[in-house]
Amino acid sequence: MRVAVTGTPGTGKTTAVERLADADGPASGLAVEHLNDVIHEEEFVVEHDDERDSAVADLDAVADYLDGRDDVLFESHLAHHFDADRVVVLRTHPEELERRLTDRGESDAKAAENAESEALDVILSEAVERHGEESVYEIDATETEPEEVAAAIEAVVAGEREPQAGTVSFLDYL
Structure with a gap:
């Protein structure tokens, strides 16, 4: 199974996945890939966006890197761009x-x-x-401890959580 954990930077993806990797359960059988680390380690950065002060990744190279990998959980704000059986989107109130x-x-x-x-x-x-x-499985991580977010991701991996998208709204921020 391929599971992507994605979300806007700052939603808690890396922290939750690290907690998940330390736990026993269905997700413990999945290799964990932190794609932002992979992008830098494998030199998949193609340019630097000075206006946003961020690296621009070669998404085709990342897709090739992930190709053929089964039983993997990968996280990044870019993770939803790649083939996955389940996609967990972490959400956090904009403030x-x-x-x-x-x-x-x-x-x-x-x-x-x-x-x-x-x-x-x-x-x-x-x-x-x-x-x-x-x-797609949307999880509101605004006021949720990383261990609870990890448990919610574990439930997705285990098939104990139904897909849901569009249940979280932060339009009040706008």
């Missing part, structure tokens, strides 16, 4: 997202851009468009 991003040193402009993206459901919409509603 909390902005706080998290600025706390970790992101510029106010980058934090605001990501918060707006979260309010507009950009990653969720892309995930549903590519994978269909029947494969």
